[in-house]
Structure formats: structure tokens, C-alpha cells
Amino acid sequence: MAERYKIYDKLGAGGVGAVYRAYDNELKRWVAIKRLMSASDEKGDQNLATELRREADALASLRNPNIVTIFDVASDAEGLFMVMELLEGEDLADVVARGPLHYDDFKELASQTLEGLLAAHERHILHRDIKPENIKVERLPGGRMQSKIIDFGLARAGMKARKQTEDQEGSVMGSIFYMAPEQLTRAPVDVRTDLYALGCVFYEALSGKKAFDGESLNDVIDKHINHDIVPLNLVAPHVPPWLGAWVLRLMALNPEDRPATAQQAIEEFRAWEKMSAAPPMMPWMPPSHGQQGGAYTQPMYPTGSLTTSTVPVQSGYYQPPAAEVYAQPVLEVIPDAEPIVEIAAYTTPLARQSPTVQPARTGVQPARTGQIKRTASTRVHALSHRDEVPSGGPNIKLFAVIGGLVVLILVAAWFIFGGKGDPSSGGAASDSLLGSTGQPEVTFKLPEDRIVPPVDSDLCLHLIAGVGCLDPEGQIAGPSKEVIEWHDLATRGDDNFLRAYDKSADYAPRRIFWPPTKGGFGAKANRSVLDFHPREGRPIAMALTDLADAKGLFPFGEIVPPKGDPGLTLAVVFQADESRLPMRVFTLFGEDDISVSLRIDKDRRMIAEFRNGPSLGTITSRDVNPTLPCTAVFTWDKATGATEFRVKDAPGKVFQVKGKTRPPTKPLTRLQLGKVVDANHSDAPSSEQFSGYLAEVIVYASQLKLDQVQLVESQILRDHYMQGPPPAAPKK
Structure with missing residues (x-):
């Protein structure tokens, strides 16, 4: 190698070996060299060496603009190596890290990567390690995005279904976030395995989120095997329904429900794109996310598009309506x-x-x-x-x-x-500031850039600092204005609102943009919060008073049974002022000393309290820092009394612990932020005053399932508000 190729530096490590940047002295060009096997390994395992050489030769025979070109396959004193074109541009992972792809770029990505896979599959080569890091993208002079698949290090020649390659320790190789269930269970793999991985890549490219993610390796594996996935339209409402359905089809749990070939996937994409409308729900989507009643046994396809399909087409296939x-x-x-x-x-x-499928939410409300x-x-x-x-x-x-x-x-x-209304009844719609002044009221809705929370029919209270805030004049509160009323966005809540104590601006929080945090771990730019820092010695507090006839709609109520498990799920996004600890952030309470509340002690520990009369359960956090932007989630099961407290702070530290407390028998209907001062306007105890920023509150009348809780705390709340530290300046 030394006579022809001069090695300069190491570019990275692929699925099998390291990759180096080198210069071809004969052809005068830069190349990439991948070391496949050392000489000692080659001598120790001749069968593997022979197979690697055969695969390398097969890869070298591929000539496709969407696959990295192999120039040469050779051996030297150090072992077997491949010489490839040195690609410009960056990995798809780096591109997606900056945000989801525009549709035009995604269309190029989808068509080019599928064309590349099709070329490999026609040569009886599987990739088996498709992931964003193995797709190079480059912007061409004319503006189009060029994509190339790289690193066929895990490829296996031969189309016969074979078990997944294992490394020396017996663990499955490859990137866990994109591996098909058959790879994880060591079942036979085929071309549909590559399509599954590519579907995971497409999901991430469109949404910026991994399709299957978790806090541990086992969590990710379980989600793949159980097909625990959030529909793309909920994660990325801007994605057309037909496109989300097509991507989820590539990622179907059973290989039989995926396109049979990359060619079929391409044809389906083109057919759906040409149609004027597409069905809101497809049969390969997981039943837990919208499919009710009977289950489908065959996939649906666009009309008259799949002449090469080997998969039987459902007789009652979808017809686009006028x-x-x-x-x-x-x-x-x-x-x-x-x-x-x-x-x-x-x-x-x-x-x-469809008569057997409930319509899916569009993922966003105007x-x-x-x-x-x-x-x-x-x-x-x-x-x-x-x-x-x-x-x-x-x-x-x-x-x-x-x-x-x-x-x-x-x-x-x-x-x-x-x-006229009753001025003493806070929270009733007729006692709104606007209603009491005779002006028309305003109904507020979820902003277009926000994801609709799951099981939204169980939402009884949803407060967002940038929406539904009215100033003392009854107008929409702008930045630095006092918020006298904070209106609810939940349909179930029927336009409830929180009110500042005594309807006075002296005790009302101000709407501001979330200030930056030292160290860079803080909120994203232009995220609204309500500022609860005391002013002139007066505590800031808001309360939702007794809702009377709406009691049954709230947690542990009896009037309207929720769709989920009866109980409570409460999520809050906040930041506490370290100089004013200890404090109480909020309390949700009802009759007979029943409540859920969040306290922070002087040592920055968060304490979740679940109280039912004399029965009190507490969970104290560790490690997470409430003086940085945080999300906190509380759940309480009505049947068993099981509780859970989950916290994530801006740097990414996580705390979650389960407990158990006797469940309430009466609804929780009053939310109090900070401590309401008494009738004499005297200050509340400092330990009861909340000082800091509050961005959002979500209250469900049910206990959400784990994947729904994760969606709320991560993608709906944390990802919307928080960011990590800025990149470090390069060293000189």
C-alpha cells in the first residue's frame, strides 16, 4: 500500500474496520481507505477472510451514483483493505441535527437512498447497518441534495435469509436505533430489513426525532420489538398524512407488511405523491395509536401503481375521494x-x-x-x-x-x-375580566407550532405562558405586562382560567421571555414564561377556584370517565430562583385535605407530595437541578394508588421514582401557583412563596401510559423549551 497510497489521517471507524484519508500517487486523487481485516486475523480465520474478500469484490462491482464507489480491493502486509472515493459533504446525522429536512430535500433523500439500496439488492447485497451516519449528503452546485450510502461493512452477499452478524462477544452489531426487530431477535434478515432501517432514518429526517428512543439500551430494544412508536403526524404535524403513512409502512413490525422490495417502496411513494388525498390511517400503524375495532391483515396500496408487487393487494383498496x-x-x-x-x-x-378506524388527530390545532x-x-x-x-x-x-x-x-x-355575574366566584367563565366588562370573550387554542398532547380528550387543564394571558385591561398580555387571567386551552376544561389574587396587578405575574441561564443550559430563544418573582415584597400568586359543575371533569372525578386509566397526570415546566429557596411551586387540591404539590427545599431537592387526608406520600429528587429549566411529571393511579415522580433538567439529568399512596375519593379541582395571600394582604410564609419562572402546566384526568408520559415530558415540553450549552469555542 505504501508505494501507491499515502495515509494522512483517520476519518473514523466503520461497521468492520477503520477508515483513513489517503492520496493515490498513481491517479493523483484523494481516496478513502478502509482496513477490513488485519493480517493476523486473516491468518487466524481463513473462512472469514475469504467471505470478506468476496463481499468486497461484490461491492466493487457496484456502480451507482447513490452508493460510494469502490476503486480497489487488495491486501498488504497488514491485511485486507478497500480503496473508495473520498466523499465531500457531511453525514445525514449532522444535517438532521440542525432540523428536519424540507420536503424537496427529503424527496431527494428518499428516492436516492432507495435507488442505492435497489442497486445493492439486485446484486444480492444487504447493507444491514443503514443509519444517518452511513448516508453522506452534499449540496450540488444546482441546489439539489446528493445522497450516497456508505459503509457496507456489515453487508452479506447472497439474498438467502440469514441471521444477523454477531461480534466476538455474541452481541448484535449495528446501530440499535435503526435495527429491525428481526435483527434484534436474531431472526433471518432480507431486503425488507434494510427498508425498515431506512424508514427509521426517514422518520428522523422528517421530524428531527428518533422513531425508537429510550433512556437505556433495553428501552430502545423493547420499543422496536413491541413496535412502540408515536405516529409521525403527532411528532411532526407539518408532514403530509400520506407521507407519514408511507414512512410507517417501511417500518412495519412484520416484514410481510413492508414493501417487498425497494422498487415497490419507490413506486408507492410516487403513487401517493400524485394522489390528491390520502387516508388518515393506514393498517400497518400500531393499534394503540388510533386503530380501534378490527385489525387489518393486508396492507393497502395506492390504486394501480404496483405492477411488480409480489404482495397481495387488499381487495377494498383506498379510492381517493373527490x-x-x-x-x-x-x-x-x-x-x-x-x-x-x-x-x-x-x-x-x-x-x-374507514368504518373500522377512528380518525387520527392531525397533530396540530389552528x-x-x-x-x-x-x-x-x-x-x-x-x-x-x-x-x-x-x-x-x-x-x-x-x-x-x-x-x-x-x-x-x-x-x-x-x-x-x-x-352581572358573581364577582366573588373566581374561575367561572361569566366572571372573566372580559365578561365582567361586557366585552366579547376570546377562546384560545393550541399554537400551530405545538404538538397536540396524546389522549387530549382527557386533558382538563392546559396552560401555556404565551397563550391565553390577559392584562388588567382585558387585552392580550404582551411582554413585561402583568397577567391577571391565564386561560385554559383544554377542550375538557371549557375555558377555565387562573386569576391573580384579588384581581390585582400587584400580585400578578408578568409575561416575559425566558432569560438565559449561566453555563448555557437554559431555554430556547423567545420562549414565553410567567415571572413569579415577588415585587415590592408582595408574593405573586394565581389560583383556579372551585369549578362547581365541572368537578367531575377533573382528576378523580366521576361525571365523564376518561379514556385512559382514571387518575391524574400533571406536568409542569418551570425554573426556581436559587436565592429564594425553600419554596412551593404549585398545589393541586380538592376537598378533605386531598392534594398534589411540588416543594423545593433549601438544598435544591424537589419534593413531590401526594396527600389524601392523613395519608401522605413523598418522593424526594436527587441530582437534578430545579434552579435550571426543568420538566416535572406527576402520575397517580385511582385504582391502585400507585404514584410516580419524573424530573428532567436542562442539562439532561433525569430522576424518576415510583411510590404508593391511598388514592383520593374526591376530585382535585383547584390549582394554586405560589401562595395566595390572606384577606388582610399580609405576606405568605416564605417557604410557601414561589419565586421563579413558569412556562406550562398540563393536567389530565387520567394516568397516562409510559410512552404517552415520555411523549409529553420529552417531545412536547422539554424539546420545545430547552436546549443544551452552546458549542465550545475551538482551541487556538
Whole structure:
């Protein structure tokens, strides 16, 4: 080797051997050299050496623009090596780390990597280690993204199904985040194994999140084997439903449910892309995420696209519907005029719902930036997208007239019978600041850039610092403005709100942007929080008062049974002021001394308290730092009394412990942030005052399952608010 190739530096380690940057003295070009086997290993295992040489020769025969080119395969005194083209650009992993791919780039990635795999598979070569680090990407002069698959170090020539390669210790080789279940269970692998791994790569490229992730190696393996995956539309609402369904098809648990070949996967992609609409749910998606009732046994495909498919096509395959017209009522209040209901018709094609599959959530709700939806306490709900309304004509006008009359009657009734309200009843919708001033109220919704929390029908309280905050004048609170009312976004909660003590700006938190934290571990830029630092010696506090007829909708209530396991899940995003410890962050309580609360002692330990009268369970955290941005999650099971406390801080430290306390028999309906001062306006005890920042609160009337809790604490909360330290400056 030394006569022709001059080694300069080591580029990294591949699936089998190290890779070096070298210069070809004969052809005058830079190359990459991969050492496959040392001379001693080659002598010790002639069978392996022969097989590696055969595979290297097979790889060298590949000529495809989407696979790294092999120039030469040779041996020297140190052993077997391959000479390859030296690729410019960067790994796909580095690109995705900066954010999900744009659709145009993803389309290039998908088509090129599938073309590359198809070329390898046609030569009877499996890759078996597809992952973002093994895909090189480069921006071409014309702007297109060029992708190339590298590192066929785990490839096995021959298309016959074979067991996964094992290293000398018997453990499965490859990247655990992208390995198919058959690899993890040492079952036979084939071309569909590569498609599964590529599906995992596509999921990450579109969402920026790993499809199967966990806090330990065993967690990741279990999620692969159990196919515990969050649908792509929940993680990345911007991804078209058909594209998310196609990616999940590549990642189907059973190889039989995946495309039979890379060619079939390419054809399905092209067919779905050309269709005007796509089904919201596909049969290979996990049943726990939207499939109810009967199960499918055959995959569905687009109409008339798979002429080469060897997989039987379901007889009742999906037919794209014609564009349908739906209507959404919008209540518009016109000064000095009768309220009118406008019907805003639109013709966006929506997929028909399968009779055996419940429609999946789109993953996002449209933001409402102060548009008026109701007057006083009268609420006008928008039609569901499943409620068909004839397009145009007399029916629309008739509905508008009837709707306007109904609203007018309700508004008049409100002024006659309940317009004044009860100023002492905090939290009732009719006692809102806007309602009490006679101005129209505003209904707030989840912002477009946020993921809809799982099991959102069980959400009874959802507070986000940047949404639903009203200042003393009843307007949307801007930065540095006091927040008198903090409105709930949960449909189940029916527009509840927290109010500052005494309806006074003196005790109200201020809406600000989360300040940076020393050391770089802090919140992302432009993330809103409510500032609960005391002002002029006065504690800052907000409370949700007794909801009366809404009690049953809250944790441990009885009126509406939740879809999940009855109980409580509470998540909060906050940061405590280290100079003012100890403190109590919040308390959620009900009658008979029943409560859940979070305290922080002077040693920065967080203490979760689950109280039911004389029965008190406490869990004290270790290692995590509450004076940095944190997420904390509490769960309490109604049937068994099982509790759990989970915390993650900005640097990534994790604490989670389970316990058990006698479960409540009455609902928890009052949320208190900080300590409400007494009627004489005297200060609360310092240990009860919360001082710091609060960004978000989520309360469920059920105990979420583990994967749902992980989705809430990681992707919905922590990933939205927090970031690690900035990269260190390069050493001079």
C-alpha cells in the first residue's frame, strides 16, 4: 500500500474496520481507505477472510451514483483493505441535527437512498447497518441534495435469509436505533430489513426525532420489538398524512407488511405523491395509536401503481375521494349591530374515514390570535371536519340566519338573567375580566407550532405562558405586562382560567421571555414564561377556584370517565430562583385535605407530595437541578394508588421514582401557583412563596401510559423549551 497510497489521517471507524484519508500517487486523487481485516486475523480465520474478500469484490462491482464507489480491493502486509472515493459533504446525522429536512430535500433523500439500496439488492447485497451516519449528503452546485450510502461493512452477499452478524462477544452489531426487530431477535434478515432501517432514518429526517428512543439500551430494544412508536403526524404535524403513512409502512413490525422490495417502496411513494388525498390511517400503524375495532391483515396500496408487487393487494383498496366542501361557523361581533354567524366554506379535500378506524388527530390545532368566537358566556362551537355541509346556496344562508337568531336570543338571555355575574366566584367563565366588562370573550387554542398532547380528550387543564394571558385591561398580555387571567386551552376544561389574587396587578405575574441561564443550559430563544418573582415584597400568586359543575371533569372525578386509566397526570415546566429557596411551586387540591404539590427545599431537592387526608406520600429528587429549566411529571393511579415522580433538567439529568399512596375519593379541582395571600394582604410564609419562572402546566384526568408520559415530558415540553450549552469555542 505504501508505494501507491499515502495515509494522512483517520476519518473514523466503520461497521468492520477503520477508515483513513489517503492520496493515490498513481491517479493523483484523494481516496478513502478502509482496513477490513488485519493480517493476523486473516491468518487466524481463513473462512472469514475469504467471505470478506468476496463481499468486497461484490461491492466493487457496484456502480451507482447513490452508493460510494469502490476503486480497489487488495491486501498488504497488514491485511485486507478497500480503496473508495473520498466523499465531500457531511453525514445525514449532522444535517438532521440542525432540523428536519424540507420536503424537496427529503424527496431527494428518499428516492436516492432507495435507488442505492435497489442497486445493492439486485446484486444480492444487504447493507444491514443503514443509519444517518452511513448516508453522506452534499449540496450540488444546482441546489439539489446528493445522497450516497456508505459503509457496507456489515453487508452479506447472497439474498438467502440469514441471521444477523454477531461480534466476538455474541452481541448484535449495528446501530440499535435503526435495527429491525428481526435483527434484534436474531431472526433471518432480507431486503425488507434494510427498508425498515431506512424508514427509521426517514422518520428522523422528517421530524428531527428518533422513531425508537429510550433512556437505556433495553428501552430502545423493547420499543422496536413491541413496535412502540408515536405516529409521525403527532411528532411532526407539518408532514403530509400520506407521507407519514408511507414512512410507517417501511417500518412495519412484520416484514410481510413492508414493501417487498425497494422498487415497490419507490413506486408507492410516487403513487401517493400524485394522489390528491390520502387516508388518515393506514393498517400497518400500531393499534394503540388510533386503530380501534378490527385489525387489518393486508396492507393497502395506492390504486394501480404496483405492477411488480409480489404482495397481495387488499381487495377494498383506498379510492381517493373527490374534493368535498365543509363549513366552519365563525361568530363575528359587529359594533352596534346584531351578531351574525358567518359560514366560511372551503374546499380542502379530506379523506373519508374507514368504518373500522377512528380518525387520527392531525397533530396540530389552528391558532386563534384573538379572533372573537363568542359573546359573554355564550359559546359557539365550530363544526367538526366530519360534519358535511352542502356547498353554497340557500342551505348556507338559512343556517346563517338561524344561527344568528339563536345567538341573538342567547346573548339577550345572558344580559337579562346573568350578565352581572358573581364577582366573588373566581374561575367561572361569566366572571372573566372580559365578561365582567361586557366585552366579547376570546377562546384560545393550541399554537400551530405545538404538538397536540396524546389522549387530549382527557386533558382538563392546559396552560401555556404565551397563550391565553390577559392584562388588567382585558387585552392580550404582551411582554413585561402583568397577567391577571391565564386561560385554559383544554377542550375538557371549557375555558377555565387562573386569576391573580384579588384581581390585582400587584400580585400578578408578568409575561416575559425566558432569560438565559449561566453555563448555557437554559431555554430556547423567545420562549414565553410567567415571572413569579415577588415585587415590592408582595408574593405573586394565581389560583383556579372551585369549578362547581365541572368537578367531575377533573382528576378523580366521576361525571365523564376518561379514556385512559382514571387518575391524574400533571406536568409542569418551570425554573426556581436559587436565592429564594425553600419554596412551593404549585398545589393541586380538592376537598378533605386531598392534594398534589411540588416543594423545593433549601438544598435544591424537589419534593413531590401526594396527600389524601392523613395519608401522605413523598418522593424526594436527587441530582437534578430545579434552579435550571426543568420538566416535572406527576402520575397517580385511582385504582391502585400507585404514584410516580419524573424530573428532567436542562442539562439532561433525569430522576424518576415510583411510590404508593391511598388514592383520593374526591376530585382535585383547584390549582394554586405560589401562595395566595390572606384577606388582610399580609405576606405568605416564605417557604410557601414561589419565586421563579413558569412556562406550562398540563393536567389530565387520567394516568397516562409510559410512552404517552415520555411523549409529553420529552417531545412536547422539554424539546420545545430547552436546549443544551452552546458549542465550545475551538482551541487556538
